[in-house]
Amino acid sequence: MVFNSFNFVGFIIPVLIVYWIFFKKSKVSQNILLLVSSLVFYAWADWRFLILLLISILLNYYLGKKISNTTNETIQRRFLYIGLIFNIGLLLYFKYFNFFYEGFIEILNVFGASASYNTLSILLPLGISFFSFQTLGYLIDIYNEETEPSSNLLEFSVFVSYFPKILSGPIERASKMMPQIQEKRNFTYPVFVDGLRQILWGLFAKIVIAENCAAIANPIFNDYENQSGSVLLLGTFFYAIQLYADFSGYSNMAIGISKLFGIQLMRNFSTPFFSTNISDFWRKWHISLTTWMMDYVFTPLSFSLRSYQKKGLIISIIATFVLVGFWHGANWTFIFYGLLHGIYFIPLVYSGKMNTSEIVAKGKLLPSFVELIKMILLFILIMLTDVFFRAHNVSEAFDYIFLIFSNNIFSIPTEIFSSNYLITTALLFLFIAVEWLHREKSHDFEISHYPFILRWICYIVLYLLILIFGKSAETFIYFQF
Amino acid sequence: METLTIKENIGDVLKSILGHGNFEMHDELTAKDVDGWDSLSHMMIITKIEEAFNIKFKLRDLNKLKNMGSLVSVIQSKI
Numbered sequence: 001m002v003f004n005s006f007n008f009v010g011f012i013i014p015v016l017i018v019y020w021i022f023f024k025k026s027k028v029s030q031n032i033l034l035l036v037s038s039l040v041f042y043a044w045a046d047w048r049f050l051i052l053l054l055i056s057i058l059l060n061y062y063l064g065k066k067i068s069n070t071t072n073e074t075i076q077r078r079f080l081y082i083g084l085i086f087n088i089g090l091l092l093y094f095k096y097f098n099f100f101y102e103g104f105i106e107i108l109n110v111f112g113a114s115a116s117y118n119t120l121s122i123l124l125p126l127g128i129s130f131f132s133f134q135t136l137g138y139l140i141d142i143y144n145e146e147t148e149p150s151s152n153l154l155e156f157s158v159f160v161s162y163f164p165k166i167l168s169g170p171i172e173r174a175s176k177m178m179p180q181i182q183e184k185r186n187f188t189y190p191v192f193v194d195g196l197r198q199i200l201w202g203l204f205a206k207i208v209i210a211e212n213c214a215a216i217a218n219p220i221f222n223d224y225e226n227q228s229g230s231v232l233l234l235g236t237f238f239y240a241i242q243l244y245a246d247f248s249g250y251s252n253m254a255i256g257i258s259k260l261f262g263i264q265l266m267r268n269f270s271t272p273f274f275s276t277n278i279s280d281f282w283r284k285w286h287i288s289l290t291t292w293m294m295d296y297v298f299t300p301l302s303f304s305l306r307s308y309q310k311k312g313l314i315i316s317i318i319a320t321f322v323l324v325g326f327w328h329g330a331n332w333t334f335i336f337y338g339l340l341h342g343i344y345f346i347p348l349v350y351s352g353k354m355n356t357s358e359i360v361a362k363g364k365l366l367p368s369f370v371e372l373i374k375m376i377l378l379f380i381l382i383m384l385t386d387v388f389f390r391a392h393n394v395s396e397a398f399d400y401i402f403l404i405f406s407n408n409i410f411s412i413p414t415e416i417f418s419s420n421y422l423i424t425t426a427l428l429f430l431f432i433a434v435e436w437l438h439r440e441k442s443h444d445f446e447i448s449h450y451p452f453i454l455r456w457i458c459y460i461v462l463y464l465l466i467l468i469f470g471k472s473a474e475t476f477i478y479f480q481f
Numbered sequence: 482m483e484t485l486t487i488k489e490n491i492g493d494v495l496k497s498i499l500g501h502g503n504f505e506m507h508d509e510l511t512a513k514d515v516d517g518w519d520s521l522s523h524m525m526i527i528t529k530i531e532e533a534f535n536i537k538f539k540l541r542d543l544n545k546l547k548n549m550g551s552l553v554s555v556i557q558s559k560i
Binding site for chain 1: 519521523524525527528531540541543544545
């Protein structure tokens with residue numbers, strides 16, 4: 001059941017009515033409703049793994065309590081390790097088993113063994129990369145005494161299974177989300193309306209921008225061997241925008257839906273393409289994953305390598321980004337994707353400009369020429385890594401990039417004069433302009449400060465654009481992760 | 482070592498790593514209040530502080546650092 005479906009509308013409206021009309025006075029009944037709805041939502045998506053989700057909730061809840069019940073560091077560590085083995089084990093088994101199994105057999109063959117293999121058909125439980133990272137973070141935070149364990153199973157269950165974020169994040173932290181579940185939610189009109197706005201923008205990004213870009217990028221990628229360099233370049237351009245609009249659109253919908261229930265989820269995208277260096281980009285792209293990796297992978301790693309100074313920092317950054325890439329899936333393409341991003345950091349580490357992060361052209365209407373050039377160059381660098389993200393295997397990605405530069409890159413593709421290119425480009429201008437105007441706001445469509453008439457014009461225009469140019473979309477790119 | 486001296490030394494480290502002195506040293510100061518003090522520069526600051534005071538932090542110490550006050554007391558406990 002995707003957010004942009006009539007099934008979902010039919011699901012959420014009754015839940016909202018009961019939540020705010022009948023259960024507005026009791027935190028417990030609000031939480032029971034959220035838990036039941038979340039389990040129904042998850043079962044609807046994939047009922048076979050509901051048991052797995054419930055086991056994960058119970059075990060992590062128990063381990064969290066055990067870690068904090070003692071001051072003995074050895075015992076604390078023992079329970080933390082059980083949690084790490086369980087949560088990482090789930091991921092390794094469901095997501096990476098075949099990848100490592102194939103790799104292992106191939107290594108055996110290199111050493112002369114003539115082993116063959118049949119990969120197991122393992123189904124990937126929906127949302128596993130998201131909820132297992134969330135529970136991992138929860139246990140590590142308790143171990144580090146950064147957060148208190150939950151003493152209420154109902155509240156903890158809502159924290160893990162909360163339906164707006166269970167399938168594709170944001171990956172929440174207990175310290176931010178638990179306090180909101182521990183209090184009764186009160187209906188606030190501005191928050192509710194802001195949630196609707198964010199849903200509308202997310203919907204526009206997903207079914208208008210992402211789907212129209214996909215309609216252009218897919219045929220190019222599917223037949224890349226017979227395309228000219230300039231067309232391939234267009235393909236990567238539209239895919240890069242598709243990927244962003246797909247996931248940021250999804251995230252805006254998730255955060256907006258959560259606001260309808262009075263729960264603030266963390267921001268996941270903060271206009272990342274308006275960045276002037278790679279470090280800045282990653283502070284704004286898939287923020288919930290990046291901050292997770294920074295806290296639980298980069299920090300311990302760079303801490304242990306700190307005596308190697310800049311070299312230690314670079315190794316930590318590259319290792320972290322390889323892991324960021326690998327998190328997306330068991331394929332070498334994602335490892336290369338992460339590796340390239342890690343390598344992009346090297347000049348920054350040596351120039352000492354890694355920490356310069358700010359909103360581009362803050363307080364101004366337009367960026368300076370230098371800022372514009374930097375943004376475009378960064379976009380091109382990222383766009384090229386997205387070829388790895390999209391390709392089925394590494395050699396296909398290299399072929400694709402090689403063909404861009406070797407096969408008439410400067411020819412003018414005739415396709416750009418076709419109506420779907422022109423319409424998509426016009427829609428993209430609108431999309432980019434709106435995001436640019438709100439880059440300093442709390443989300444991409446925060447227009448509460450606009451005059452009433454202008455706000456409504458925006459709503460109606462977006463609504464019409466969705467009706468006219470929206471394409472049906474059954475899934476999101478990030479559901480497969 | 483006196484708290485004041487420790488703070489002065491930390492201030493020098495911050496200036497040398499971040500390249501600016503746009504912050505006021507007080508116990509409630511957090512990394513978020515200081516431009517450029519993020520998870521990446523944090524490790525360089527920590528290494529410089531270890532050198533400056535000739536101490537070694539543990540990873541768990543790092544997680545306990547909530548603000549300048551807690552940084553000073555962790556340093557004091559190790560000198």
